[in-house]
Amino acid sequence: MPVVNRIADFATDMTAWRRHLHQIxxxxxxLPKTAxxxxxxLREFGVDExxxxxxxxxxxxxxxxxxxxxxxxxxxGLRADMDALPIPEETGVEYVSGHAGNMHACGHDGHTTMLLGAAKYLAETRNFSGRVALIFQPAEEAIGGARIMVEEGVMEQFNIGEVYALHNLPGLAEGSFLTTPGPIMAAVDTFHVRIQGVGGHGAMPHETRDPVMAACGIAQxxxxxxxxxHYALQDLVVSVTQIHxxxxxxxxxxTAYINGTVRTFDPEVQDMVMRRMEEIVAGQAVSYGVEATLDYEVGYPATINDADKADFAVGVAREIVGEDRVVPDATRDMGAEDFSYMLNARPGAYLYIGQGDTAGLHHPKYDFNDAIAPVGASFFARLVERAQPAA
Structure with a gap:
């Protein structure tokens, strides 16, 4: 079954919604204007609550x-993220960001539009049993809005039994789908190392306790x-990304400052990294005669799809775009996503929808591909109708 006909009928409206969101x-x-x-x-569509x-x-x-x-x-539950990024836009489109220094460089304007399209269709047709909870979430890019919504009790308050989300993916064929059972994205942690030495004249290093050399030693x-x-066949990334x-x-x-990111899937690996980083920072500080402190921030957990829900979502995606345009067992990657908090609270699945050959995510020339919005909306709508068929 291709894109739902009724959703195709208002595809032009969806493009207008998306481009309006792109400008704010x-x-x-x-997110006052976006919300x-x-x-x-949603009120125009006639949602019940x-x-x-x-x-x-x-x-x-x-x-x-x-x-x-x-x-x-x-x-x-169906979730869309709504927030943007602090990146100056370089797309040159006529609907360019009206908020200088901010832009929708990750396609959350498109994600919101896809869920709005599904909302309009589902409110009109109601060809399903039970209820659907449409979750419009702030702060995916920072802070973890999904975590806050879960902590504020949305799963319990609305009796959500399962939850799904889509994210666009540049480089994946336009309108195709990709997911995998089990882990699909990594946990993300951040580390900060602050070094206090004794400065002095560059010609007289023997009179100093050099934080620059200590920073180099710690980073290496x-x-x-x-x-x-670490066992080489397990996934782990430790990247030093700043030295100031x-x-x-x-x-x-x-003084010197080191910052970086850690990506893991296994909590035991994560614990090992934290322990070794503490040992390394302390040991290197003694070696170089400086003081050094480690601030290790545990961030978003790994995004882990429920195997049965992922398989179900793959079947729905195949109905929309055909079997040959759905990858059901993709390799997991080291990116991170706060939808992980919702998947920790309820079983569900996270899928990518192909954006086509465009600029990459978080790039100043990125722009969401409006052609895929009806495909994503159709996926969400059919997901509800298949998961909770009408009597």
């Missing part, structure tokens, strides 16, 4: 299907965690 990119939890636009559309102000600017819209008032009526030693403390120190060529500074 907002960050983290502070107001989404809420206005609209709960706003969750995680500050997030919301959950409820659409009742047949038999929704039965005590055991199921509720399926951290890389041995992957190469010498010094001001001029003839002054040894007092």
């Amino acid at each position: 990119p907002e960050l983290a939890l502070d 107001a636009f989404v809420a206005e559309r 609209l709960h706003e102000g969750i995680a500050q600017t997030g919301m959950v819209a409820i659409i009742n299907g047949q038999g929704h008032d039965a005590p055991d009526a199921p509720t399926i 030693a951290i890389q041995t965690i992957v190469s010498r403390n 120190t010094g001001t001029v060529d003839n002054v040894i500074p007092d």
